[in-house]
Every structure is written in C-alpha cells, then in structure tokens.
Amino acid sequence: xxxxxxxxxxxxxxxxxxxxxxxxxxxxxxxxxxxxxxxxxxxxxxxxxxxxxxxxxxxxxxxxxxxxxxxxxxxxxxxxxxxxxxxxxxxxxxxxxxxxxxxxxxxxxxxxxxxxxxxxxxxxxxxxxxxxxxxxxxxxxxxxxxxxxxxxxxxxxxxxxxxxxxxxxxxxxxxxxxxxxxxxxxxxxxxxxxxxxxxxxxxxxxxxxxxxxxxxxxxxxxxxxxxxxxxxxxxxxxxxxxxxxxxxxxxxxxxxxxxxxxxxxxxxxxxxxxxxxxxxxxxxxxxxxxxxxxxxxxxxxxxxxxxxxxxxxxxxxxxxxxxxxxxxxxxxxxxxx
Numbered sequence: 001x002x003x004x005x006x007x008x009x010x011x012x013x014x015x016x017x018x019x020x021x022x023x024x025x026x027x028x029x030x031x032x033x034x035x036x037x038x039x040x041x042x043x044x045x046x047x048x049x050x051x052x053x054x055x056x057x058x059x060x061x062x063x064x065x066x067x068x069x070x071x072x073x074x075x076x077x078x079x080x081x082x083x084x085x086x087x088x089x090x091x092x093x094x095x096x097x098x099x100x101x102x103x104x105x106x107x108x109x110x111x112x113x114x115x116x117x118x119x120x121x122x123x124x125x126x127x128x129x130x131x132x133x134x135x136x137x138x139x140x141x142x143x144x145x146x147x148x149x150x151x152x153x154x155x156x157x158x159x160x161x162x163x164x165x166x167x168x169x170x171x172x173x174x175x176x177x178x179x180x181x182x183x184x185x186x187x188x189x190x191x192x193x194x195x196x197x198x199x200x201x202x203x204x205x206x207x208x209x210x211x212x213x214x215x216x217x218x219x220x221x222x223x224x225x226x227x228x229x230x231x232x233x234x235x236x237x238x239x240x241x242x243x244x245x246x247x248x249x250x251x252x253x254x255x256x257x258x259x260x261x262x263x264x265x266x267x268x269x270x271x272x273x274x275x276x277x278x279x280x281x282x283x284x285x286x287x288x289x290x291x292x293x294x295x296x297x298x299x300x301x302x303x304x305x306x307x308x309x310x311x312x313x314x315x316x317x318x319x320x321x322x323x324x325x326x327x328x329x330x331x332x333x334x335x336x337x
Contacts, residue, residue, distance in 0.1 A: 042102050042278050043076040050081050050095050050106045052088030057203075058221065058302055059266065062137065063107045065298050069289030074281065087177050087336065088112045089124060096130035100273035102282065107137070109266045110179060114321040118329040119177045119336045128322075131269040133314035134282050137290070138304040140264035141222040142183060142240035143248065148232065150216050155237050155257050158217070159191060166194040170215040172206040175199050177336045179264045180206075180219040182325065183240055185332055190259045210234065221264070222247060222303035247303065265307075267314055279311065 049067050053059045060082060067078035083091040092112050098104035106112075113127045146152045152161060162169050173181040176199045188195055198215050200206040203224055209215045211233055222245055228234040229248070239245050239253045241263040255261050268286055270279060287308050289295055299306045309317070 042275075042281065043074050045103065046077040046079050047071075047074070047102070048081055048104045049078050050083055050091045050104065052084060052091030052107075052109075052112060053082065054084045055082050058140070058223070058304075059107060059109070061298065061302070062266065062304070065295055066137070066286065066289045069292050069295055070282075070285040073285040073288050087116055087119065087175070089116060089120070092116075092127075092130075093124040095269075095271060096125035098271050100132075100271040100275075102270060102274050102278035105134075105268060105270050105282065106131070107266055108269050110264060110321060110325075111177065113267065113269070113318050114325055115177060115179070115182060115329065117322065118326040119334065121335070121337050128318070130272055132272050132274050132279060133311040133318070134268040134270060134279055135286050135311070136307045136309040136314050136317070137266045137268060137286070138299060138306045139241065140266075141245050141303045141305065142180070142219050142263050143222050143225050143229075143236045143245070143251065144187070144217065144219055144238040144240060144254075145210065145225055145229075145234045145236055146217045147210055147213055147215075148235050149213060152237065153235060155252075158237060159193065162193045162195060167196075169194075169217065170196040170198050172198050172200055172209040172215040172218045174203045174206050175201065177334065179262070182329065182334065183219050183262045185334065186260060186262060186328065187254070189328075189332065223301065226303070245303065267309075283311070 049063050051060050051063045060080070063080050067080050071078045083094055088109065088111055091106060092108065095104055095106040108131070113131070116123055117127050146158065150161065152158050171184055173184065175181065176197070181197060181199065184195070184197070187193070195217070198209065200209060203220065206218055207220065207224065207228070210218050211228065219240060225234060225236065226247060229236050236248055236251045238257060239248060239251050240261060242253065242255060242261045244251065244253055253261060268282065270282065290306050290308060296306070
C-alpha cells in the first residue's frame with residue numbers, strides 16, 4: 001500500500017499576513033535599535049527645564065542654579081522656561097504631552113504631583129501615569145507666623161485668643177490650594193480652630209497683608225519670613241516641618257505641640273516613557289549638581305533641606321502623600337473648581 005502524504009497549501013491571505021507580521025517585527029526591531037542609539041547619544045542638543053512659576057521665585061532660582069550645574073555634567077545647555085499659572089497645571093500639562101526623549105524635564109512640587117489631583121475635578125494631566133520620577137530635590141521649611149500687634153507669642157496663646165473670638169482671626173496665603181493654604185487648614189482641623197482664609201496672588205502680597213494687619217497670621221517659608229522675624233515685624237510660633245529650624249532654635253515644631261508636621265517639597269520628573277538610560281543620566285547629573293558649593297549655598301540661603309532619592313523611592317513617597325492629602329482635601333471640601 002502506498003501512503004499518500006498530503007501537503008497543506010498556504011493560501012494567498014496567509015502569505016500576506018505572514019509578510020505583514022515579518023515587516024512589523026522588523027520595524028519594531030529597527031525602532032528599538034534607533035531609540036537605543038538615540039538614548040546612548042543623549043544629550044545631543046539643549047534640554048528644556050520647565051518651571052510652573054514666574055521668574056525670580058524660589059523654585060525658579062533652584063531650577064536655574066541646578067540647570068547650570070547639570071549642563072556641565074551633561075555637556076549640553078539646559079534652558080529654563082517659565083510656564084506659570086493654574087497651580088502649576090500649565091507647566092505639568094506641557095511636559096506630560098512632550099516627547100519622552102529626555103529633552104523636556106519638569107521641576108514638580110507637592111501641588112503638581114499630589115494636591116492638584118484632589119483640588120481639580122478634571123485635571124489635564126495624570127500626576128502618576130504621565131510622569132516618570134527622577135529624584136527628590138529638596139524640602140522647604142515652613143513656619144507659622146502672627147502679627148505682633150495680636151500679643152500672641154506662642155501657640156497656646158493663639159488657641160486661647162481664637163477660641164475667645166472665633167470670627168476675628170484671618171490668615172493669608174499665596175493662593176487657594178497652595179501648601180500654605182492646605183497646611184493651615186490642617187492646623188485648624190487638628191486644633192479645632194476657626195480662622196478665615198484670605199487668599200492672595202503670591203507670597204509678596206500675602207506677607208504685606210499680615211504686616212499691614214489685614215490678617216493676623218499666615219504660613220510662609222523660612223527664607224521669606226526670616227528678615228521680618230529678625231526685625232520684630234512678625235512672630236514665629238511654630239515650625240511646620242518635622243525638626244526645629246537652626247535659624248529658629250527656640251521655636252517648637254508642630255509635632256512637639258501635638259500636631260502633624262508638613263511642608264513643601266520638589267522633585268525632578270520627565271514624561272512617562274523616557275528611556276531608562278536617559279533617566280539614569282539625569283539622576284546622576286542632578287545629584288552631582290546638588291553637591292556643588294554653589295547649589296549647597298543656595299539651599300542654605302533658602303532654608304531648603306536638600307534631598308535626593310531613587311525613582312522608586314520618589315514614586316512610593318508620592319503615593320503615600322496622595323493617600324494622606326487627597327482624603328483630607330476632600331473631607332475639608334477644598335476645591336479649585
């Protein structure tokens with residue numbers, strides 16, 4: 001008996017499909033090779049560092065000093081571009097939609113990466129999904145201030161006076177949704193105080209309001225507050241951050257007074273999808289820049305605690321902050337819409 005073997009005939013459609021698969025695989029391989037070659041040569045042109053605040057402020061100064069130092073390591077200029085507005089949303093949205101090639105980076109703070117997600121019902125960017133973390137940069141030290149005309153010299157006296165006249169006291173902030181505003185709301189909540197919020201457009205007018213007696217108290221960063229504290233124009237009654245400030249050694253922390261500490265922090269992020277080796281180069285350059293004398297001097301002058309981290313540590317910290325602050329913001333009904 002002769003065994004007849006039947007050979008399956010490949011159809012025209014199957015052949016065409018196989019050819020398309022081969023072409024797609026080849027294209028993917030070529031694309032991967034091109035991206036690898038591009039990232040290995042990175043950077044080959046200037047880098048844009050986006051800042052969500054106006055020129056001349058603390059965040060802008062930090063970005064400019066670090067950018068100059070990092071450019072020496074990377075061998076390319078880093079150009080700082082200011083895109084202020086909408087609680088840093090304009091800058092964040094711009095970077096979130098940028099090409100993930102390492103040529104657009106963002107200095108982001110706890111408003112950008114945490115609070116905005118709870119303050120806005122509709123956000124033009126995703127604080128978690130749209131960014132890849134590089135490293136923490138530093139923490140701002142905050143202090144609770146009162147006008148000396150109130151006669152308040154410590155937190156106990158503040159509680160006593162506010163309890164006696166709950167409609168009398170107002171506090172200024174740099175704007176609704178800022179860390180200074182949310183921080184004061186946290187103090188009010190934990191201390192059981194009623195103090196009216198008066199938002200201003202920036203730190204300068206907020207400080208002028210307390211100096212003029214338009215409001216009785218506020219939270220400010222230490223570098224802004226120190227000249228007025230030294231001149232006796234403002235009284236510091238508590239440090240909002242976890243440890244006592246070396247410039248204000250006699251001022252207790254909120255933790256010592258039985259309340260939660262808080263502060264402002266900043267970090268470097270890039271668009272999600274940026275190549276791993278590019279992110280690694282940015283991290284190395286940032287840490288080298290932060291170790292230079294000029295950077296250390298600026299951080300000291302601005303009362304900022306420099307802090308670096310791995311991308312994983314920054315991402316984990318962001319998630320912890322989201323859990324903490326989103327619930328509080330929503331429970332207190334704080335919204336920018």
